[in-house]
Structures are given as C-alpha cells and as structure tokens.
Amino acid sequence: MKVKIMHEIKGRIRFHVTQKRMSYEQADILQYYFSMGKNITHVNVQNRTGDVTVCYQGDREEVIKMIKTFSYENVEVPKIFLENSGRELNEKYKEKLINKVVLRYSSKLFIPYPIRAAISVVKSTKYIKHGIQTLLKGKIEVPVLDATAITVSMLRGDMETAGSVMFLLGIGEILEEWTHKKSVDDLARSMSLNIDKVWLVGSDGKEVLVDSNQIKAGDKVVVHMGNIIPFDGTVTDGDAMVNQASMTGESLPVQKEKDSSVYAGTVVEEGELTICVKEVSGSGRFDKIVSMIEESEKLKSQVEGKAEHLADRLVPYTLLGTGITWLITRNVTRALSVLMVDFSCALKLAMPISVLSAIREASIYNITVKGGKYLEAIAEADSIVFDKTGTLTKAQPTVVDVISFNGQSQDELLKIAACLEEHFPHSMAKAVVDAAAKKGLEHEEEHTKVEYIVAHGISTFYNGRKTIIGSSHFVFEDEKCVVPKGMEEKFDNLPLQCSHLYLAIENELAGVICIEDPLRDEAEAVINSLKKAGLSKVVMMTGDSERTASVIAKRVGVDEYYSEVLPEDKAKFVEKEKSLGRKVIMIGDGVNDSPALSAADVGIAISDGAQIAREIADVTIGADSLYEIVTLKAISNGLMKKIHKNYKDIAIFNTGLIVLGVAGIIQPTLAALLHNTSTLLISLRSMQNLLDD
Template sequence: MSGPSAPTGAGSDGVRRTRLRWFVQRYPWVAASLLVLVVVLGLLAGGQETTARWVGSAWALVVGLRVAGHMVRDVLAGHWGVDLLALTAIVATVVVGEYVASLVVVLMLTGGQALEDFAAHRARQELRALLERAPTRAHRLGPDGTITDVDVADLGPGDLVLVRPAEVVPVDAELVGPETDFDESSLTGESLPVTRHVGDPVLSGALNTEQAVTLRATAAAADSQYARIVAMVREAAESRAPVVRLADRYAVPFTLFAFLVAGAAWVYHRDPTVVAEVLVVATPCPLLIAAPVAFLGGMSRAARHGLIVKDAGTLEQLSAVRSVAFDKTGTITLGRPTLLAVHPRPPWSADDLLRLAASAEQYSSHVLATTIQDAATRRGLDLLGARSAREEATHGVAADVGGHDVVVGKRQRVASAAPDVEEQNLGPGELAVYVAVDGRFAGTLVMSDPARSDARRTMDELAGLGITRTMMLSGDSRSTAEHIAAAVGIAQVDAECLPEDKVRIVRDLPDRPVMMVGDGVNDAPVLAAAEVGVAMGARGSTAASESADVVILTEDLVRTATAVRVGRRTMTVALQSIWLGIALSVVLMGIAATGVIPAVVGALSQEVVDLLAILNALRALQDDRHERVRRPARAVPAEGARAR
C-alpha cells in the first residue's frame, strides 16, 4: 500500500545516498537504463560514437530480450499485450542506428513501473491516510490508576483506556469521561468535530481533539470497527480492476493499426528509419498505466466521502447500476423504533405484557428487541431470566420466562403458538409486535420507526442519475412498508419478505446491474446476491459489512447516490485516459509516417503522451460540484439491527 516515498537519512548527503540506494534497489532496470544513457551521452560528447553505438545497442537488445520473455509468458497466459510493439520499436531503432532513441524507449518501458507507482501513490492518498492512522499502542489504566502502554491487540472488552489529545481511539469503546469532541472526518467524511457525552459510544479510528479522556473498551481491537475498515482498505488497495483488461482488448487492433501505418510509411518512403520512427511513437504505456491509476483514484475519492469500496471492479459495476433496492428498517428508516402503546389482553396488564415481552427479547439481537427492553427499563420493570430461549431470524423469539412459554414476534409466528391471535389496527407508519403466553394471545406492542429525513432526497438524486428502478424490501407488514415507501418516493414495495424472498426478488430484477442497500444480519444474503451490495453504517452488522461490496461509514443515506456518481466518474476518467493515450499515439504515428520526426524526438513525445494520460487519470481524485461532503444524520441504528 505504501507508495514510492524514499526513506530518509541523517544529513543531506546521507539522505541523498539513502534515496539513491532505495531507488536502485526498487527499480534496478530503470537505474541501469539511466546509467547506460548517461554513459552513451558521455561517449558521444567525447567523440567515441562507435563505442557509444555498441554500448547503447547492446543494452537496448538486453532489455528487448526481457520484454520478449514477458511477451511470451503473457501470450501463453492468453493475454495479448502491447509488448510486441515495444519489442519491434527497440529492434527497429537498433537496426537503423537510432540507438539513442532505443535507449529512450527502453527507459520509457523500464520506467513505466516507477511512473505507475508515483501516480498510484498520489491516487491512494485517502486510503493510505486511513491505514497510517491505525494505532499500534494504547495507554491502559489499571485499577489503581497506573498507566501501562500495551499493544492495541492486548486490549479487551472492559479495559479502561486513556486517550490523550491528538491520539486516535484504538478500539471501539464508550466514553467514561469527560465530555469532549472527536474528529471522525477520516472515517465518515464529516469535517466538523462530534461531541460525545459520558456513556456515548466512540468509534475506533476517531481522533481525540481537546483533552485527555478515559474510555471503556467494548470490543477487542480485531473486532473493532477500525480494524474492519483497515482490512477492507488493504483488500481494496490490492485489487485489480476488470477495466484494466481493456488494455488487452485494445492491444490487438492498436498493434495491427501501428504495423499498418509503419507498412504504409515503408511503401511510401522505402526508408527503414521512418518505419522505426513510427514504431517508436506507437508504444502506448497509457494503456497499461492510466486505467489502474484512475481506479485507485476513484477508491481514494470514495474513502474521502466515507465510502469504502472493497475492490476496484465494484467501481465499474457502480458506474452501470440501473436498479437500487433498499431494506427498510435501519436503512430507509432510522432503525430506532419507539414504543407508542401497549395493548394487553386480560388477564394480563400492560406492565405484565411488557415485562414478559422484554424478558424474552433479551435473547434477541433485533432492533425491536432493544426498543422493548429499553421501554421496560424506563418503566422500572425488572426483567426475568429465561430457562430456555430460541430466536427465529426475521420471525421472533420464543422463551421460557418466569414459568411461562412466551412467544414474541410477527403475527404469523405468534398465530402458530396462539390460534386466537387478533390483528392490531395500526395507523400510518406503525408496526405491531404480537405476544403469546402459554399458548394464548396476550396482546400487542405498537411501535413507530420514522423514515430518515434524507431518504426522499436520496431517491431524487438516484432518479437524477438515471436509475430506472428503486424499490424497498421489508419483512414488515404491507401497510407499514407502503406508508414508508410513499413518504420517501419509492413506488415498488415488497413486504413481509423472508431473507430468501429478498434474494429471489433481487436475482429476478430485469434492469441490471442491481445495487442492494441494507444494514442487518438478514441482509447479508441479498447483499451478496446483488451485483453491488452496500452496507449502511460501520456500526451495523459485521455480517452485512463482510457481504457487501461497499460500506458506508456514516448514517447518511444520500451517499448511496454518491457511490454511483463516483463509480461513473471513475469509469469515465479511466476510459478517457485510455482513449487519450491512443488518440495522441495515433496522431504522432501519422506525423512520424511523414518522416519529419526524428526517432529521439518521437520517443520523447511518447513520454509526454504517457504523462498526459496519467495526469488525466488522476482527475478521478477530484470531486465535482455534486459531491460535496454532507453532514451525516446523527441517528444511529442499534448494533445488529435488522428488519424482522
């Protein structure tokens, strides 16, 4: 992941020697080619033209043999690259005595890796910043207040950690005190500091800005959010974009065209020097370098907006997305339902019903379970332990609580245990959790989970990007799902879906590629089934984040549209850079075919073409006017939240 930055040494002379040693070790072929070129120019200056010719020609042919070896391996692997043009140019310039031009071509070929490293170093700046911020040491507080510096990997849940000003939070934690501001910009793209109060969760990777604070670790380093982000960033940095194969796609026609122009020049001029001049300007390094640089730039730019794109190929898929499907709870909605009413059925009272339901829901990781438990705690109700408990994903939970068989969940699930269940009348946007006790219907808990304030804006932006289909998939009742969908501008709704239903619906969508946006455990299968899976919020489900291709580190739904926009711009810039290199090479070939460009000038001109294509590819780093970093919504869904 590290770029080609040279190491430093003590003193200016030491720095120069260290950097020179580093360069020679990292790029030995470039160093050798530069040395030979200097020697040849020195021999020419000393009037030893014959010796210069032999030295220059010999080195050019040595590099030519190396290129030939790479070409044979590529052909055997089924890849038709542009090595044939480079090899032909080297041999042709040696044959006609243009050995200085041969050395320039050789330098261009051997320096291609160094040039790509330099451009990639610039393109990876945001990804690199995330990795470089990862802390390796932490200040652990002992019971007596002593401070011990330990490896971050040695921290565990419950450990007290001191984080000083300008230090990065090493693990997921909660604030013990005092209240302070944290800079989460490298994680979320949010430029303003975020104030955290005592008891608030604090993101690993956040920067402490003002004063020393004490945190209580809630997860080990390996299980913390920042560790997952770092792992995703490393994977993204090492990925290769499928668009790089465009070089192979264009290589054969471009090579044939170059040989055709060279043949025409031979027919017209009958001069092998002109043929060599044509071949010299037909070595399109931009085909090999520009696209990877553009995609690295796109991933880095996405990271600046709080988007981790796991591999470069995902950007290509994002650029072509035509359908977007959203989960409801925790994605379209805030994922923080509130309890509106308790409707018990005699002989149970409201407090009895809520206590039994909350006691059973202790064994569920569903967002609704958290809401029910919180409501019971606020009423001062003591929760009961269970002798046994079983959760059925998306359906509910059954538990033996206080000597009663309690079933909490969807109406269909509760009806299987209590046939006398009665359907609850609901208002717009409301949802009901049904409860059965000892085989009889015991009542309902009515809740509301409002839509995010930025949901309609997200749909508008997606429509502006030409997305032909947006839809919502939900495990909730149809009336609740349709109310939320209408509020945010989604026309197509599939309600009362099981995880397998969501997978089937996404797989059957005709307008592809499909982007699926979700946040819960039960979203993992459908995120994996879509061409592009997007997980909302790094605080959400680990399973969803691991199944997704893109992870949005904030709770800002609008960034789903930003992801599509970044993908499109990256793909456009990559293709533009490839075509820019081809077009300029074609123009130079046409001019060279007239015989007016000396071979050395042609070789240097091709270097300029390389630089122009790479500089254009680096435009993938730039934001356009639509991609200003927006302040994310403050609402955060509970850990493990998912739609039932």
C-alpha cells in the same frame, strides 16, 4: 509536547511540533489522537516537517486543551491502525518518484555521455529479457513492443531515445504500483474488523458482554447467528454454518462443529458457536485480505479487462505498421516513429489506475467498494431496491411505548424483551436494548439457548416459560399465540403510526413494544437524485404491514413497493428483475436482506446494520446518510465517463503522432517523448478525484 502555532483562522489551526524528527508511528499517533476529538472534522499530519493541521467546529479552547494535554505515551492507539495506516507506503513511493526524476536529470548534467550510454545498455537488459520471455510464450504483447523500441533505438546509436523510453516506462511502473498498493491497502483497511463488543463466557458459564480489547488468547467467546467471528480460534461447543467467502472465496457456507478451526472475519449464517480464542491480533486478517484482493478478479472491471486485451491485441498491428512504413519509405527513422508510438501503454496503464483511484476516492466518503466491477455495474444499473427498516428509515429506531396485556409492568416486559433481543443484530433489536439501558434495567441471562428465526423473531424459555418475541406473522400465525380474553379492543387500538414487536409468554400475548421508525430526512431527496442520475426503477420492499409500507412509499416517491415480504421474496424479486435484463442494486441492513444482497448485481449494505449483511455486500456505506449512495452513483458514472474519455484521447493523440512521424514532420525521439509524456499525463489525470472534475 512542545508546539508552536504557525497559522490560525476560524475553524482551523496549523501548529508545528518542536522535535528533531517525527517517526511514522508518532505521526500516526498524532493523527489518531486528534481525529478522535468530538469537534474535530479533519486532521493532516506531515511527519517530514512536523506540521499538524486541525480543522474543527465549535469551541477553539477544546482544541487548545487537546494540544496541551497530548503525550505520545498516554495515547492508546489500536494496533491495527498503526500497522496499516498507509503513511509509510505513501512516503516510500514519493521518495521513489522524486529520486528517479532527480537522478535522471542530474545524470544528464553531470555524467558524461559514454557512461550514460553504458548505464542505458545495462538497464535495457530488464526490458529486453521480459520481451524475449513473452515471445517464447508465443505471445506478442506490450513487453515485446517496449523491448523492440529500446533495442532498435540502441542499434541506431540513439541512446538518448532509449534512455527516455526506459525512464518514462519506469515512472509509469512506479505510479501504477503506488496507486495499486494504496488502493488495495485502503480497501483492505476498510474491510478489516471493527468489532467493539463480544460475548465472553465467564467462569460461571454465563455470557458477559465485554470490550473486544479485553479478550486474551485462551478465552472463550460466543458468536450468535448473523455475527462476525471476531478472532481466529477453535470451536469448543456448538454447531453452525459459517460463511467464509471473505477469507477463502467459497460461495457456500461451511459446517463448523466441535474442534473445527474458525477464522476472524467469517460469519455465522446459522447456529451458534463457542470459540476458544487462538489469536487476538487483527494484522493476520489484514494480510489475508490484501492477498485475497490482489489475487482476486473482483478488482477487474470489464472495461479494465477490455483495455488490457485491446492493448495486447494492438501490439502486432503496431509492429506490422512499422514494417509497412519501412517497406514503403525505406526510411528507418519514419518506421521507428511508428514503433515509438503505440496505444497499448496508455491503455494498459490508465484504465486500472482510473478504477483503483475511484475505489480510493469512494473510501474518502466512507464507502467501501470491494472491486472495480461493482463500480461499473452501478454505472450501468437501471433498477434499485431499498429495504425499509434501517435503510429508508433511520438506523436508530426508538421505543416510544410498551403496552402490557398480562398485568406485568412496562419495565418488566421491556427487561424480558431486551434480554432476548441483545443477542441478535437488527436495528429493532437495538432499539429495545437501548431503551432498557436508558431506564437502567439490568437483565440477567435467565433464559435457555436463544433461537433466532430469520425475519420472524426469537424463541426461548425464560424462567422455565416459553417466551417468544417478533412479528405479528411469527407470533400469531406461526406460533399460534392468542390475545388474552377481554383485551381484544386494546389490541385493535394499537397506535397505527408505530412498528410493533409482539412479546408472548406461554402462547399468550404479554406485551406489545411500540417502536417509532422515523423516515430519514434525506430519503425523498436521495430517491429523486438517483432517478435523475439514471435509475429508472426504484422499489421498496419491507416485512412491515401494507398500511405502514404504503405511507412510507408515498412519502419517498418510489415507483413500486411490496409489503410483508420474507427474505426469499426479496431475493426472488431481484432474480426476476435480472432475468428481464435489468441491472439491479439492492440496499439493506439486516440479516434478512442477505439473500437479496447476494442475488443483486451490486449489494450495498448500510454499515450500522447486521455484520453478515456488511460481509456479504459488495459495497458498504459507512456514513449515516443515504446521500452517500448518490455520491457512489456519481463516482461510478464519472469513472465510466473518464474511461471513455481516456480511450478517445489516447486514440486521437497517438494516431496524430504516428501520422506526423510517418510524414517525417517529427523525429522518433520527439515522438517517443510526446507519446510517453501523454501516457504519463493521462495516467496522472486518471488519479484525480472524479467529483472534483
């Protein structure tokens, strides 16, 4: 690829690709290639001009090397990225908007008035037909008002006013459609699957962890409890309860057994399935998600619904005001001024655009919001509940020690633990697996079917011996395991600063894995910021011991904390708070947080956590920082402020236009122009980023 560097400052290079025309696909390949660079912070590719802007940190030569070695043919881009980049959609609507404006003003310059008038008559049929259809349904809503304004203008011979009204209505339609499609596509892309590894059943019947892009139609994969089903397929073995809410909207899990069909993106809540893969492409799921979002009321916040209903309810009053003005003044011009100015257009257009733009803005910060009503709930929330592990503490806990109680070596105990833990999605399990990998400990599948007990631990038979790993409660109280004789003092002196995973073999403690679960650096500052943003009650809930929980709670500054809680305890607490009239946000990352995430007014999942938590949650935080929660709260609060400001501005400006029109100070044509221009400006303002205001 031949390029020419056009401009350069420290940390930023803009270069031009010397080729005749850059296709959308080539622009997406360039975007993907540079965004994958380790020190690249931002990439912007303009396919029209062939210009590429790259912002980076660190060594300039690394960027130059990337430019020199780039070739379209040598870059492997995920199919889902190319199919759903959104670049073509944006270009399409930009062209639509530019063409409409250019056509409007060039026609006024070059097309004679009689021809323009005839064109206006033809265009008006669409609006008049829509208005009549609305009336025939027994409704007096916005289409009726639009049709009446256009019809009255044409009957008076004022074709310029009729044309202006239709032009501005058309601009509004393009902006609304563009913003809606882009917001829905952005949301759907962020909800699309991003599964790197899957368990493939090998020819010898053993499970092998492989890259998901190696899977072909006809392969068999195993999906364990708490994991997302990665592909459409048919169950060949196993029995499980599958949560299909993301695809079908069903609130209750559905039982799946042999010969049942399963769908990519659904989640195994209980049990385990072996699936024969039917389709490996992700585009089908993307299309299904788009359809689900577009048809779902989830996108509608209460303020959106109120705006739409208010807009329609105001139409009869606008028509009544037109009639009264004519009866009093007997002046058609003054009456038409009322008809040309209504509140409904701005209300119905600006509010949905505000909400969808806020969802789009959240996605810039790697925050996926699954509907406008959740932004509204976050703005109104007064209580927030944090899980501790992987949420207030770092998502990458680390194994710092393995203490043997049965004479086996540390490495042997860690290998057994990793063999069990690798099947299940939790930050503590990941710490064990990572520690074994760092030591180069290869662990064969030497166990029978692994059973995962939510919030407790794992049970199986390893080399014919019953082996369990999990919490103190699970190992010593539920499973009645004991500490080996003579090891009591060693057990009593376990390091207090660590979290502990207990490994027992044949009902006797074999080893304790000590895991450092460091507090996130930003945790205290985030909680203080959330309190300042309007959250009056901050709670921490954890399955950890009272000792560990009290230390963390004091450091971060929560109002209340609860230790040694089970998943159902978290959900019950959320329900209790809601029954007291409080709006509750729940933040978690594990399988055991799922009931509470579902129960809360807004469930927020940390993206590094369990897949089921991300799927059930209403919001997913993609960045590895709790500051994004503060950002989300700021966006939600800003959205409500913007909506209330829009209400106020629409009411004041349009009331003023009506008064001026009835008084005869301004003509209907000017009133219509000012009204539609204000609607357009408010809609454009609604598309602006809230955090830039």
